[in-house]
Amino acid sequence: MSLMCRSIVSCPGLKRGVLSQFLKSNNSMAPQLRSVVLRSQPAAGGPTEDFWIKNERLNRPMSPHLTIYKPQITSMLSISHRITGIAVSGYIYGFSIGMMCLPASFPHYCAALATTSPALLVTAKFLLAFPFAYHTCNGIRHLMWDMGKGLEISQVYKTGYTMLGAASLLTLALLFL
Structure with a gap:
């Protein structure tokens, strides 16, 4: 719980005390909150390839066109x-x-x-x-x-x-x- 609070409190723009007031008033929700860190996973047995480089190598379009x-x-x-x-x-x-x-x-x-x-x-x-x-x-x-x-x-x-x-x-x- 303390790790989650520290990571959320360190978010820029969040006023001090807002999170603690939220957690005090919503104790039932507090255990459900958790931090999420997104990481790219390497392909099986190979090094991590950049998303844009892979799409360029496979000659994929940027996005579907009309x-x-x-x-x-x-x-x-x-x-x-x-x-x-x-x-x-x-x-x-x-x-x-x-x-x-x-x-x-x-x-x-x-x-x-x-x-x-x-x-x-x-x-x-x-x-x-x-x-x-x-x-x-x-x-x-x-x-x-x-x-x-x-x-x-x-x-x-x-x-x-x-x-x-x-x-x-x-x-x-x-x-x-």
Whole structure:
């Protein structure tokens, strides 16, 4: 017990007295705590070979690349969720900083947009609406997963297609505003 306490207490950033208070209040857990030291073990009968050198010698890739795997709806929706989250955040930051830094007010720029071609306006609205709609609908799907619902693989695929349909409908609704 004292060896374990000495090794944990010597950890940088740990306030003095915190460990002793924890051990006093949680005596049932104290015997279960132990220090762990990680060491590389030599191969049977041979010297220890560095991990990176061994992987280089065996011509192993650093990590599997996306091109190795067949694209699936689950992985594509996950990647798209991250991309649309970045896009929505970028739009919010860009709009906020733009409104603080640009010389005219927001209504001035709305009036300027009204004079552009309808095709350009619909394209701009789509580029704003789709990431928001997709990220919102997929976020609701993720909240369902957090509640433990829809985690079976068949349900994951069904909710994925349902989410794509809902995001498309929401995007269309936002385009007509």
